[in-house]
Amino acid sequence: MNILTGxxxxxxxxxxxxGNNWSLNIEDAVDVGDDAEAIMAREEQSRRVNVxxxxxxxxxxxxxxxxxxxxxxxxxxxxxxxxxTLKPDDPSAITEII
Amino acid sequence: xxxxIRLRDDAPVNDPxxxxxxCCDQSNATAVRIEPGDDARAxxxxxxxxxxxxxxxxxxxxxxxxxxxxxxxxxxxTGEIRAVGDVLVDQVNNMKRCGFDAFAPDAPLDxxxxxxxxxxxxxxxxxxxxxxxxxxNKRHE
Amino acid sequence: xxxxDQYDQAMVDARVAEFRDQAQRRIDGKLSxxxxxxxxxxxxxxxxxxxxxxxxxxxxxxxxxxxxxxxxDIADKYDRGYGHFTTRQNIQYNWIKLEDAxxxxxxxxxxxxxxxxxxxxxxxxxxxxxFAGAAQDELVDPRPYAELLRQWSSFHPEFMYLPRKFKIAVxxxxxxxxxxxxxxxGIQIVKNEAGELGASFYVGGGMGxxxxxxxxxxxxxPLDQLITYSExxxxxxxxxxxxxxxxxxxxxxxxxxxxxxxxxxxxEEEFAHLLQQGIEPPIAExxxxxTFFEDPAFxxxxxxxxxSDPDFALWVDRNTHRHKHDSYVSAVVSLKxxxxxxxxxxxxxxxxxxxxxxxxxxxxxxxxxxxxxxxPHVKIADLHALWTKLDAAGLGTPNLDQxxxxxxxxxxxxxxxxxxxxxxxxxxxxxxxxxxxxQDILGELKLxxxxxxxxxxxxxxxxxxxxxxxxxxxxxxxLSLGGSEAEDTALGKITGRGFDEAGVIDAVETVTxxxxxxxxxxxxxxxxxxxxxxxPFKEALYD
Numbered sequence: 113m114n115i116l117t118g119x120x121x122x123x124x125x126x127x128x129x130x131g132n133n134w135s136l137n138i139e140d141a142v143d144v145g146d147d148a149e150a151i152m153a154r155e156e157q158s159r160r161v162n163v164x165x166x167x168x169x170x171x172x173x174x175x176x177x178x179x180x181x182x183x184x185x186x187x188x189x190x191x192x193x194x195x196x197t198l199k200p201d202d203p204s205a206i207t208e209i210i
Numbered sequence: 211x212x213x214x215i216r217l218r219d220d221a222p223v224n225d226p227x228x229x230x231x232x233c234c235d236q237s238n239a240t241a242v243r244i245e246p247g248d249d250a251r252a253x254x255x256x257x258x259x260x261x262x263x264x265x266x267x268x269x270x271x272x273x274x275x276x277x278x279x280x281x282x283x284x285x286x287x288t289g290e291i292r293a294v295g296d297v298l299v300d301q302v303n304n305m306k307r308c309g310f311d312a313f314a315p316d317a318p319l320d321x322x323x324x325x326x327x328x329x330x331x332x333x334x335x336x337x338x339x340x341x342x343x344x345x346x347n348k349r350h351e
Numbered sequence: 352x353x354x355x356d357q358y359d360q361a362m363v364d365a366r367v368a369e370f371r372d373q374a375q376r377r378i379d380g381k382l383s384x385x386x387x388x389x390x391x392x393x394x395x396x397x398x399x400x401x402x403x404x405x406x407x408x409x410x411x412x413x414x415x416x417x418x419x420x421x422x423x424d425i426a427d428k429y430d431r432g433y434g435h436f437t438t439r440q441n442i443q444y445n446w447i448k449l450e451d452a453x454x455x456x457x458x459x460x461x462x463x464x465x466x467x468x469x470x471x472x473x474x475x476x477x478x479x480x481x482f483a484g485a486a487q488d489e490l491v492d493p494r495p496y497a498e499l500l501r502q503w504s505s506f507h508p509e510f511m512y513l514p515r516k517f518k519i520a521v522x523x524x525x526x527x528x529x530x531x532x533x534x535x536x537g538i539q540i541v542k543n544e545a546g547e548l549g550a551s552f553y554v555g556g557g558m559g560x561x562x563x564x565x566x567x568x569x570x571x572x573p574l575d576q577l578i579t580y581s582e583x584x585x586x587x588x589x590x591x592x593x594x595x596x597x598x599x600x601x602x603x604x605x606x607x608x609x610x611x612x613x614x615x616x617x618x619e620e621e622f623a624h625l626l627q628q629g630i631e632p633p634i635a636e637x638x639x640x641x642t643f644f645e646d647p648a649f650x651x652x653x654x655x656x657x658x659s660d661p662d663f664a665l666w667v668d669r670n671t672h673r674h675k676h677d678s679y680v681s682a683v684v685s686l687k688x689x690x691x692x693x694x695x696x697x698x699x700x701x702x703x704x705x706x707x708x709x710x711x712x713x714x715x716x717x718x719x720x721x722x723x724x725x726x727p728h729v730k731i732a733d734l735h736a737l738w739t740k741l742d743a744a745g746l747g748t749p750n751l752d753q754x755x756x757x758x759x760x761x762x763x764x765x766x767x768x769x770x771x772x773x774x775x776x777x778x779x780x781x782x783x784x785x786x787x788x789x790q791d792i793l794g795e796l797k798l799x800x801x802x803x804x805x806x807x808x809x810x811x812x813x814x815x816x817x818x819x820x821x822x823x824x825x826x827x828x829x830l831s832l833g834g835s836e837a838e839d840t841a842l843g844k845i846t847g848r849g850f851d852e853a854g855v856i857d858a859v860e861t862v863t864x865x866x867x868x869x870x871x872x873x874x875x876x877x878x879x880x881x882x883x884x885x886x887p888f889k890e891a892l893y894d
Contacts, residue, residue: 119398119402119403121377121378121449122378122448122449122450123402123448123449123450124398124401124402124403124446124447124448124449125402126400126401126402156384159378159380162384162398163384163398179824180824181763181824181825181826182400182763182767182769185400185763185764185772186400186401189401190401190445190764190765190774191764191772191775192692192764192772192774192775192778193692193764196431196446246594270386270512271389271472271512272512272594273472273509273510273511273512273513273589274589274590274594276508276509276510276511276512276589277509277586277589277590280509284624284628298386300373300386300390301511303508304506304508304509304511305508307508308508308509320381323376323381326372330365330368330369331362331365331506332361332362332365333358333361333362334506334508335362335502335503335505335506335507336502336503336507336508336578336630337628337629337630338508338509344632345358345359345362345502346502346632346633346636347632347633348358349356349358349635349636349639350633350635350636350639
């Protein structure tokens with residue numbers, strides 16, 4: 113599957129395209145198929161997202177898992193600071209993305 | 211040219227603009243356009259007959275034109291040096307410091323933003339092609 | 352240290368106003384990201400893997416207690432309670448909001464700090480010897496020259512859109528603690544036969560994907576021509592540096608392709624021309640700047656320590672450096688705790704370092720390019736009290752220049768350019784060598800890790816270097832040996848095929864075992880490597 117990510121223009125937060133809006137959680141990311149370019153152009157134009165790009169991912173246990181480790185780190189947070197990730201209370205979250 | 215901004219009082223130069231090669235070859239051109247890769251020093255023998263040098267910025271991130279303008283001013287050129295192409299409001303003050311006194315941007319500049327940009331800096335640290343006295347000279351006047 | 356006058360303050364204040372305006376125009380849609388990106392980069396604002404990152408300049412690595420307190424406050428107020436000290440003697444914050452950036456710059460300006468030109472294709476923060484003004488072996492304090500260059504390069508109208516970034520280092524001793532010859536311009540302040548001070552210029556060094564050691568292009572530039580000569584070096588680069596390929600755009604490629612001799616000829620020609628332009632600052636300005644760097648009022652006192660506490664004695668032996676006054680030392684605050692993140696400091700730790708500087712070091716701190724912090728002028732009599740407080744705060748690890756004193760770039764945990772993680776590797780290596788006790792017998796061993804070919808972790812210059820690469824989406828690490836960024840500057844050589852994370856940690860231990868088996872007398876790892884060459888290491892690694 114193809115999912116979209118980018119950063120919120122004002123806050124810089126990593127966001128994922130959920131079909132209608134930009135979510136902070138990669139779990140909400142939807143497959144955009146061949147529409148990536150059109151969605152990114154539109155969303156960037158309206159400044160709802162900054163520097164968006166498409167990520168190849170595989171649906172794993174019902175959740176999109178980016179194929180590249182970089183985007184998996186992006187989806188969670190720094191592996192060296194579990195306390196600063198999106199899942200600070202889930203000790204297995206980091207080992208799952210590495 | 212609707213987007214022309216001039217920081218000089220004389221009448222705009224509307225002479226036909228020769229390209230760099232033609233200017234160096236033909237003896238009567240009075241206006242020339244140089245590209246980033248052209249050697250501004252090759253124009254020095256012709257400065258007496260030139261009224262206008264256009265320095266093209268195909269992309270604002272290519273900074274060679276700043277050196278070109280300064281080299282022309284250092285050689286005593288007093289004609290118009292016009293920045294053309296991808297000229298953005300956040301670059302005009304540095305261009306002015308390097309000796310540009312006219313701007314013909316591809317996209318029009320917001321008049322208020324331009325005014326702000328040209329008046330942003332109270333001082334300058336270093337010498338360039340403008341008349342500004344550097345801070346380090348002011349400190350020891 | 353240097354402090355602003357009304358001119359410096361006015362310039363920094365104007366920059367804050369300019370960036371507020373630019374950020375607002377970006378938010379309002381008047382600037383596209385392509386247009387805004389170079390503007391934000393010139394104010395140190397990156398868009399990284401998780402958020403915006405702000406890099407704050409610490410000119411030549413020198414700051415005072417008030418400034419360090421302010422950096423801590425920024426970490427608390429706008430970030431997540433910590434900051435990361437970098438190999439350019441700067442600090443960066445990882446979780447910044449664009450809408451806060453103007454306020455942060457204003458907070459910095461209030462303590463005479465800024466983020467000007469900490470990124471972008473312009474002249475970056477000038478780096479220097481972290482023991483400047485304190486080291487026993489220096490000719491003069493190099494920082495006045497670095498400050499003059501700071502002023503010259505700030506907002507230089509001709510050099511804001513160079514082909515690529517441009518880094519300058521200034522030192523003034525034969526011992527190189529600033530990787531001077533791995534800079535775009537490295538300057539060593541020297542004396543000529545007549546006893547006059549001048550600048551020796553090395554141009555075209557750098558790390559990155561094509562590492563090069565800068566050749567000397569002029570052994571003596573009189574101090575009243577320092578700026579003019581620098582301007583000539585830059586102008587030749589701005590005009591002729593390659594712009595067709597980002598990876599060939601650094602000045603090292605220009606110098607390499609032209610040859611040092613031809614580049615020098617062009618610089619000399621431009622220099623002769625610029626000398627006629629009267630762009631040099633008055634020499635009185637250098638004199639004015641020098642007055643800010645005069646020695647503090649050192650007092651005589653005890654010259655030795657009480658060695659009855661072995662932990663304290665070890666720390667003094669490892670983490671202090673000889674001072675020009677024999678009752679003082681420069682003390683290194685380690686930001687490399689065993690298993691920690693190299694260069695990270697919490698706001699609390701920053702506040703403590705600021706207080707300790709105020710109390711014990713004439714209100715001065717330095718950031719080292721090796722991502723530690725120095726208290727440059729500490730009385731030997733105060734060392735025990737200082738160490739006790741550092742140790743209690745996790746800042747007293749006795750590992751300066753040991754295998755645990757690792758330089759590591761942020762890597763894939765933070766950086767959008769990275770191919771592999773650097774930090775976890777450094778954590779595991781420091782843990783391994785602390786646990787097996789080998790750190791204590793290995794002596795000086797500089798290990799440097801980069802998470803991609805851009806070499807922010809200086810891996811080319813590591814006695815042992817590690818480069819993270821992307822092997823079909825999986826992290827892989829190349830090992831290199833024999834690099835140095837000191838006065839014996841050398842580029843490391845790759846041992847052979849790469850390793851996975853566990854494999855490269857084992858490989859590091861293997862090469863250190865080869866060293867321990869082969870070492871003669873007082874040889875360091877690097878000395879042994881230089882004597883016996885790569886073959887014995889390769890054999891142990893791959894056969």
